Amino acid sequence: MNATISFDSVLHVVLALVGVAVFVGLNGLLLVYAERKVAGFIQRRPGPYEVGPQGILQAVADALKLIGKQLVRPDRADPLLFWMAPVLAFFPVLLLFLPIPFSPLLTGWDVNLGLLLILAFAGFNVLALLLAGWGSNNKYGLLGAARAVAQSVAYEIPLLLAVLAIAFQEGTLSLTAIVGGQGGMPWQWNIVVQPLAFLIFFVSALGETNRAPFDLPEAESELTAGFHTEYSGMGFGMFFLAEYANMIVACSVCTVLFLGGWKGPFLDGAWWFLAKVYGLLLSMMWFRWTYPRVRFDQLLNLNWRWLLPLGVLNLLATAFVMKL
Amino acid sequence: MASIFRTLADLWSLVVGLGITGKQFCKPGVTVHYPRAEVTPEAAASFRGPIELIGLDKDPAKPKCIACMLCVSACPSNCIAVTRAPTPKPTPEELKAMAEAEARGEKPKKPAPPKAPGTWTYDFSLCSLCGSCVEVCPVDSIGFSRDIYMVGTKREDFVFDQLARLARKAAARKAVPKAEAKAAPEAAPPPAPASSESGAPGTATPASEA
Amino acid sequence: MTPETAYVTPDVLLAPLDPAYLADETPARTGLRWSAFLSADALPRAATLLLQAGWHLEDICGLDVREGLMAVYHFDRMTSPGRLAIRVLMDRAAPVLPSIADIHQGAEWHERETADFYGIAFTGNPNPAPLLLPEGMQGHPLLKGEAARAPLAALLAVPGREDTVLRKAEGFTLLDPAEDAKPAKPAKARAAATEEGADNA
């Protein structure tokens, strides 16, 4: 790491963290609204409609409700673990936003090991889910936590392999540099050279963020609500926000790695980045409202028997081509 | 190798699914936005709402009911309670005639109780809308209302004084011109929503027409 | 499971069990094709024979009649259908039947339900807990009061059934028209008695 620790850089990081927190909070509201509208339109319903014009204040009302609710802990739950879990789920996610280059100027912390930082801190999420399921002393929670651990650990590997393929190709772990290696036109993006890596990354990202059709840790028709069965109020709200924040991170990284980041055919800037991220987020929602849920053994089979070998092959092929 | 191709073909089904939901996404919704819109009166016409009394053709405020109690005994859930109208006090002439008859040793002719209900209460919270009372009524004095949007906030809201309800309805009928009365068959029973008058039936797009 | 060629009519099938009564029925009148009275001891053997011949259990109905408690087992076949009613009469004082849940596994729940409603004990039922009624509930809701009980002959009265009786043991008088085969009591008394039965439960 070449970032020298100075007052300026610390201030920069702190400011960035505050900015990220605001960004995540606002995005949480926006995405909840978008998710419900997408679900509504796909199902030929209006979706949220009553609170504010076209229901745009629905998410705000929900957030206020969650904040206003009493914090309830089951009698036999472990208080420390029970309350640590939502905090641990939410705050590390903020760190993940730091190295993401929204635009050349709008980067929280331009560190040359940005990819590594994201992958490392993303591992916190699984710990939070495990603590939530274990600490709430609920059998459904426990089953959900067990699923979450097995799933997250498994899907991290192909995710890493896909990322490595890009890192090999670009020869750097800095996100800014990776974007710099791509052009503005769609055919200059990494997705053209690495379509398989993109597919593996995106599927693994669905698995990592517990999104349908891989939402097994919470699978409400099997485990009622899985790891967060016992959470209500802001306890639940934190998990909820963390899920959306994780989605944004996954889509952002995907944009940086494969879709040219902030670069576009004209007028490069953060708007291109955001447009691409929201496009990916919308497709995640689209998947959720289209597909049934896979079974747990199928989920793991998909990973170990398809994504992992394909990821390895892709990485070897990339290495081979790069060597040439 | 063949299995890989089959897998690819299977994966295509996922794309097809996305195509279908994507297409539906672009189509307009089918929800009827109650209370801004309501189902058409035609769609409500066959609905069996809480029962109501039917008035005489000559005097719509008075029920056809003859207080025969058939509905009370036919009801499986005991939700109807009817009492006969009290026997009127004999007039002085009648009293005189009765006294004379008694004096003659005949059976005095007492005034008969009127063939009309004194009270007619109906507890909708018990009713299963089976229609037994409607079918059994010998004078067709009971019918189903078309109240689709009836709401109440407490249990007592669903105990109707049917005679009062009929009277109110007849009064409301008189008040509004005939054509409008047809559009809003339920005018002003207490728990009936105001929307059935203020809403604009006919503008709605019910699911049946989608 | 059983080939169609193995189809034997129940009158032949049940013959070795020596049913006290066995009759052809008219499905258009009663919905039954055969009916039989068996002793409780013969029930498991009959169930085995019927399962082997491809019959399945439709339901078990209890019945509280003047002569005692009765259980009616309705069997039917998937191929070449025709309903068979096997009736078993029990002493009211000790209503006990052998369970057939080890033969027709579906009988487990039917037996538990009948035990709930009538207090009939099925010996050998693998899980004799109450099924539909709460645990620890006193009484059995479908038992009738003394006055409300009707004689069996009145309930199973089918005109012309005497002509189609295939077997009838000596001394089998259950279906003979009793002196008061007509409605036992006026409806009012009956209703009152039923209420009473409900109160007991």
Add this chain to the structure above:
Amino acid sequence: MHSTETLWSNGTSCPAASADGGCADDQIAGDGYTCRFEQGARPESLILNMGPQHPSTHGVLRVLLELDGEYIVRAEPVLGYLHRMHEKMAEVKTPAQFMPNMGRVDYLHALAWNWAYVGAVEKLAGIEIPERAEYLRVITCELNRISSHLLWWGAYLLDLGAFTPIMYAFDDREMLLDLLQLMTGSRLTYSSFRFGGVYTDASPAFVQGVRQFIPHLRSRLPMYTALVTENIILRRRIEEVGVIPQDMVTRYGASGPVARGSGIAYDVRRAEPYSVYDRFDYEIPVRHEECSMARYMVRMAEIEQSLRIIEQAIESLPDGEHMHPKAPKPSFKLPAGESYFAVEGARGKIGVWIASDGGKTPYRVKLRAPGFSNLALFAECARGTLLADAVAILGSLDMVIPEIDR
């Protein structure tokens, strides 16, 4: 409260018991069903109470599960949470008064229950039905069957984690309900069959609506197939899951799509023809895979066959009365005797047995619910499957708990 010994069959005390012993009792807290179930469990298993409040137990079914990881070692459904004792009500109400109950036994295929009860009474009392009423019964009952299957389809997909199909199914079902409302006046708990006919005659609007609905639904079915039936995730979820061999069907007395998905072509409409079903040209869909997918396919095919029946019936709808002129008054007395009447409901064979002593009310009424027998085989079927499979199997049995509990 149960002592710790009742929990573990191997004699060890509850490992969760704290030093003061306070925790142990709470850990075992549960009713007799849980305690008995736990007695048979291995010490390393997890006992899970699925239900009575659980998203995929459809109503209030409770299933006790002994889990080894996510594998089911043992399962035991616990019934009775929706028990209303309809059979007792039948004994204290006149047949006409009992009719509304039939719409509430199985609220998804209410008209089949209507028919079973009406049929049993008509058979016992020798009541005749006009031909037009028979046709109207067939049409409405089949419409109701389609609405039941559509709802099952949506709810099953919901169990499997797909949220959208149920909305599409409800879109179509809404039209069905509009049609049925024309005939019955209500949208769910119908009680429109009468002894000797049906409650209302078919209006031209109804006939017209049915004629329009048939091609509409036919045009929607390919979309259902493409969106769901062919979806690889769904197929992997339910193919070869919940295998019910033919002998299991016989041993449990299962019927309906459960039997037909196991290759048994048993349908009461064919086996014991009632009404005018023998006049129509239709097939009994049968699948031989014996798995959840087979039952799924049978129901989807049944929607098409019901449409065929309705199409023929509406075209050949005879003129005439909808109530027989000699139909009995509501207060009529049942003659003494017994009768059993079976009809094919959406879930299988519905049977009603009436025994009457000639009084005003029936002496005994037995309601044979198809779901009761179908659900009974769940414990055997689910053994050794995954928790997620248990959900898939329960859904494929198409349970309606009020019908099972009665």
